[in-house]
Amino acid sequence: MLRGRRRMECTLDAQSLISISLRKIHSSRTQRGGIKLHKNLLVSYVLRNARQLYLSERYAELYRRQQHYPDGAPLLAMPACPPPAAAPPELAVLPLPADTQDREARSCAAARGGAELLEVPVCAAPPELQRAPCRDSSPGFYRAAGSAGPGGGGGGGSSAPPGLLYAAGCDFGSGGAPHCSSRTTVLDLDTHVVTTVENGYLHQDCCSQCPCCCQPAPGLASPPPTPGTKRKYYPGQEEEEEEEGVEEGEPGGGGGVAGGPPFAPCTKRARFEEYSAEHPQDSSNISNLISIFGSGFTGLVSRQQADSEQPLNGQLCSKQALASLGAWTRAIVAF
Amino acid sequence: FSGAGGGNDIQWCFSQVKGAVDDDVAEADIISTVEFNHSGELLATGDKGGRVVIFQQEQENKTQSHSRGEYNVYSTFQSHEPEFDYLKSLEIEEKINKIRWLPQKNAAQFLLSTNDKTIKLWKISERDKRPEGYNLKEEDGRYRDPTTVTTLRVPVFRPMDLMVEASPRRIFANAHTYHINSISINSDYETYLSADDLRINLWHLEITDRSFNIVDIKPANMEELTEVITAAEFHPNSCNTFVYSSSKGTIRLCDMRASALCDRHSKLFEEPEDPSNRSFFSEIISSISDVKFSHSGRYMMTRDYLSVKIWDLNMETRPVETYQVHEYLRSKLCSLYENDCIFDKFECCWNGSDSIVMTGSYNNFFRMFDRNTKRDITLEASRENNKPRTVLKPRKVCASGKRKKDEISVDSLDFNKKILHTAWHPKENIIAVATTNNLYIFQDKMN
Numbered sequence: 001m002l003r004g005r006r007r008m009e010c011t012l013d014a015q016s017l018i019s020i021s022l023r024k025i026h027s028s029r030t031q032r033g034g035i036k037l038h039k040n041l042l043v044s045y046v047l048r049n050a051r052q053l054y055l056s057e058r059y060a061e062l063y064r065r066q067q068h069y070p071d072g073a074p075l076l077a078m079p080a081c082p083p084p085a086a087a088p089p090e091l092a093v094l095p096l097p098a099d100t101q102d103r104e105a106r107s108c109a110a111a112r113g114g115a116e117l118l119e120v121p122v123c124a125a126p127p128e129l130q131r132a133p134c135r136d137s138s139p140g141f142y143r144a145a146g147s148a149g150p151g152g153g154g155g156g157g158s159s160a161p162p163g164l165l166y167a168a169g170c171d172f173g174s175g176g177a178p179h180c181s182s183r184t185t186v187l188d189l190d191t192h193v194v195t196t197v198e199n200g201y202l203h204q205d206c207c208s209q210c211p212c213c214c215q216p217a218p219g220l221a222s223p224p225p226t227p228g229t230k231r232k233y234y235p236g237q238e239e240e241e242e243e244e245g246v247e248e249g250e251p252g253g254g255g256g257v258a259g260g261p262p263f264a265p266c267t268k269r270a271r272f273e274e275y276s277a278e279h280p281q282d283s284s285n286i287s288n289l290i291s292i293f294g295s296g297f298t299g300l301v302s303r304q305q306a307d308s309e310q311p312l313n314g315q316l317c318s319k320q321a322l323a324s325l326g327a328w329t330r331a332i333v334a335f
Numbered sequence: 336f337s338g339a340g341g342g343n344d345i346q347w348c349f350s351q352v353k354g355a356v357d358d359d360v361a362e363a364d365i366i367s368t369v370e371f372n373h374s375g376e377l378l379a380t381g382d383k384g385g386r387v388v389i390f391q392q393e394q395e396n397k398t399q400s401h402s403r404g405e406y407n408v409y410s411t412f413q414s415h416e417p418e419f420d421y422l423k424s425l426e427i428e429e430k431i432n433k434i435r436w437l438p439q440k441n442a443a444q445f446l447l448s449t450n451d452k453t454i455k456l457w458k459i460s461e462r463d464k465r466p467e468g469y470n471l472k473e474e475d476g477r478y479r480d481p482t483t484v485t486t487l488r489v490p491v492f493r494p495m496d497l498m499v500e501a502s503p504r505r506i507f508a509n510a511h512t513y514h515i516n517s518i519s520i521n522s523d524y525e526t527y528l529s530a531d532d533l534r535i536n537l538w539h540l541e542i543t544d545r546s547f548n549i550v551d552i553k554p555a556n557m558e559e560l561t562e563v564i565t566a567a568e569f570h571p572n573s574c575n576t577f578v579y580s581s582s583k584g585t586i587r588l589c590d591m592r593a594s595a596l597c598d599r600h601s602k603l604f605e606e607p608e609d610p611s612n613r614s615f616f617s618e619i620i621s622s623i624s625d626v627k628f629s630h631s632g633r634y635m636m637t638r639d640y641l642s643v644k645i646w647d648l649n650m651e652t653r654p655v656e657t658y659q660v661h662e663y664l665r666s667k668l669c670s671l672y673e674n675d676c677i678f679d680k681f682e683c684c685w686n687g688s689d690s691i692v693m694t695g696s697y698n699n700f701f702r703m704f705d706r707n708t709k710r711d712i713t714l715e716a717s718r719e720n721n722k723p724r725t726v727l728k729p730r731k732v733c734a735s736g737k738r739k740k741d742e743i744s745v746d747s748l749d750f751n752k753k754i755l756h757t758a759w760h761p762k763e764n765i766i767a768v769a770t771t772n773n774l775y776i777f778q779d780k781m782n
Contacts, residue, residue: 017615020673033428033451037513037532038563038582038622039678045618046672 014057017050345691345764346726346780347714351405353390354773356718366769368756372436372444375760378406378767379446380774381431385415387448387501389459390774403765406776410459412501415450427452433518435527437540445504447527451514454529456505456540464492510536510546517567523574530567530579537591549597550579550589565623565680572632580637584608584621586646604646606653616668616677624680629689630761636692638683641665643694643704658704658711661696663734663745676750686759695754698743699770700730716754716768716775726780 021043028035028043355364363384370379378390388411393404418427428451437445443460468490472478513531520527528549529536535550550567554560562583570576575591587600608617620640628635634655637644641662644654660681664671671677676697683694695701696713704711713730733742756769764779 017669017672024675032426033430033514034423034425037560038516038565041560041563041582042619042622042678046615049615049618 014050014054018047018054021047021050347766347777348724348726348780349721349775350723350765350778351776352718352721352773353388353406353408353776360772364772366756366772366774367430367432368434369758369767369769369774370434370436370446371758371760371767372446373438373761375762375765377409377436377444378758378776379434379436380767380769381414381434381448382772383428383430385413385417385429385431385450387412387414387431387434387446387457389499403763403778403781410499410501412457414448414455414457414503415453418452432515435518435520437520438524447518447520449515449518449529452508452511454507454515454518454538455503456507457501458504459499459501462498462500463495465495466490467493505540505543507538507543507546510538513563516565519568519577521569521574522572526574528567528569528577530564532563535564535567535577535579535597547595549591549595551596551598566626568626568628568635570632571628571630578626578628578635580623580626582622583618584623584639586623586626586635586637588648602648602651604651604654606644612665614668616672619672619677620668625682627683627685629685630687631689634689636683636685638681638694640677640679640681643683643692645692645706656706658692658702660694660702661732663732667745671750674750676753679753679755681753681755682757684757684759686764687762693757693759693766695757695768697750697753698748699752699754700732701754701757701768714777716770716773716777718773724780727777 024043025040025047028040354366355361363382363386365383366380367383368379368381371377372379376392378392380388380390382388389409390406391409392406395404414431415429417429419425420427430450431448432451433447433449435447437447439445443458446457446459448455448457467474468488470488470490471481471484507529511529511531511534513533515529515531517530518527519530525541526537526539529538529546530550533551533553534548536546537549538546550564552562552564562581562585565580565582567577567579570578576588577591577597578586578588580586584605586604588602588604589597590601591597593599593601608621623637623639625638626635633648635646635648637646637654638660641664642660643658645656645658647655668677681695683692685692690707691703691705693701693703699716700713701716702711702713713732714727715730731739731742732748733739733744735745738744752770754768754770758767760766766777768775768777
């Protein structure tokens with residue numbers, strides 16, 4: 001807590017805000033009295049705001065790199081973005097670098113900002129960057145793959161620029177995706193079987209066919225469960241929180257989760273340098289955790305556990321995985 | 336209003352302070368709610384440890400005409416205990432979130448107190464007589480050997496030292512999945528509402544096994560959750576009308592005659608956001624932490640992180656008055672987010688005539704805004720101003736630039752010392768201000 005005389009200065013750094021917010025959400029789970037819905041909702045708004053800024057800046061950086069390396073094509077799929085005029089005014093003045101592409105990025109991001117939490121900003125770049133169009137053409141989709149060592153961009157011999165990997169195509173319940181929309185996940189306390197039902201289809205069926213949902217980066221997550229099977233729940237393992245009527249949508253391991261290559265800081269690090277020097281682990285944590293959360297509010301509250309099936313990088317992630325095991329093994333919110 | 340004032344300006348004097356003196360605050364002693372009863376004779380506080388302490392004002396002493404009666408402890412009882420929800424592996428805090436008094440109908444007093452999940456109706460009654468002279472029992476209660484009883488006598492009531500007893504008369508439980516943030520007694524004095532993050536329930540004071548859900552904003556898909564209910568209150572005169580505020584800065588007024596489920600509001604009060612003030616934390620600071628009707632019922636007041644707004648119930652588009660509580664914090668939101676202060680829920684209150692509103696701030700400061708003169712004052716609740724009848728010196732925070740003498744710079748403010756709960760006597764100029772673990776009572780200077 002702030003003591004009397006300490007100066008109240010703070011860097012408005014998107015990355016540190018994200019990290020602080022995630023820490024708050026994590027610690028709220030262990031607080032007495034249970035999760036405070038109101039506080040977590042507010043934190044999720046900050047997270048969304050910071051993430052939009054962070055991602056749009058990353059996107060802008062990627063675009064610049066594309067300009068320099070036209071042949072080292074990453075798998076970039078960016079559907080055409082809605083016209084900037086669609087941006088709701090409330091997000092128009094986020095402090096972002098004054099750069100035409102960035103402004104486009106911002107407005108595209110803002111177009112989906114609206115009332116939805118953690119919307120993935122899409123299409124920050126002009127159409128020239130469209131390579132492999134995604135099968136899911138919903139605007140909620142963004143996918144890029146990259147690999148690079150932690151040392152910096154381009155390290156490790158890969159010509160692909162560093163990038164983020166996450167599949168947010170199945171924007172759960174956000175109305176963007178044609179599938180994976182309304183879900184019901186139920187934990188049967190008697191048989192301990194978790195079932196996710198998706199518009200009448202088992203989620204595993206649905207997602208296994210969709211590359212946007214389930215395709216991880218090379219060397220990443222385990223393949224999605226066999227279609228048609230139910231996941232068996234074992235007490236003591238990491239478990240997702242189940243809520244009736246609440247979207248669960250385990251993206252079958254394709255959540256772009258963090259077993260994969262650590263996120264490499266981009267070369268344009270002026271703003272972040274100070275921060276990452278102090279917290280070298282956190283930059284990889286952040287991209288991993290961003291991918292874990294994907295979209296949606298419930299993800300904040302429960303998803304950390306759900307995706308900790310994957311080995312996570314960084315102290316923060318592993319601490320979370322370990323610390324919350326006991327509390328969540330039998331969690332079910334009754335309505 | 337500030338400093339030497341004209342005829343109508345109130346000069347606030349320290350009257351009393353209750354609570355531990357030492358700086359080491361025991362968590363259970365943290366005051367979580369303060370409420371005067373309808374006459375102002377009783378003042379109740381609830382704390383994080385689940386206890387309720389009620390103070391009673393002394394009858395005015397004719398010889399001491401310079402001050403009103405002091406408030407002394409009348410009753411203390413444990414209202415709520417910590418509980419454990421085994422199904423969800425959750426501990427339920429015993430912290431008292433709200434206390435609301437019922438109007439007095441007979442010799443006893445009644446109040447509702449609530450924690451996160453359970454509301455209780457408490458009866459506080461006085462006992463000043465006790466039966467003595469039992470035939471078959473000794474005075475200490477042991478039964479006498481029947482063979483030693485040779486005479487017959489009837490017990491009689493004899494005076495005793497006043498004893499104040501608190502007993503739970505009703506327990507209203509298991510109706511809230513989320514954390515209860517408000518309770519409000521209807522003007523019919525038969526029903527009351529309780530509100531949690533997503534739902535509002537209507538109860539009858541006599542019936543504990545049933546409540547009616549009147550508002551439900553839980554989305555079918557929790558992923559779509561965008562706002563929660565932050566406070567709710569019944570209209571002081573219209574028993575069919577209530578309002579609830581949201582984390583998005585809106586207030587909805589509902590009429591229970593319109594339909595059984597009041598998900599559709601009758602009025603929506605919302606002020607458009609100023610785009611030039613947009614920041615990462617816009618959503619947090621626009622969340623409303625308290626809503627209070629004026630005594631007249633014509634206005635309502637809302638408190639968000641930086642301001643107090645007065646709304647005319649007849650105008651939904653914007654508030655009629657806005658008062659900045661501590662605008663100098665706007666540039667510090669990032670730090671306040673880091674240390675969690677940005678989530679502090681400040682309450683606000685009206686004076687008896689609805690002419691002045693009061694709310695708390697940091698550094699043990701509290702603020703009053705006079706709606707007629709448009710003047711405001713900042714005062715401090717501190718043991719340093721301990722002498723009764725000493726007029727409190729107004730405080731000033733220096734936002735930037737050169738700090739004048741007696742001003743305090745923003746960076747020197749102690750953000751651990753926050754005043755979240757304040758209450759104003761319904762009839763007199765007596766205020767109760769709660770710091771972290773102390774209760775201060777201030778009165779206006781009587782001449």
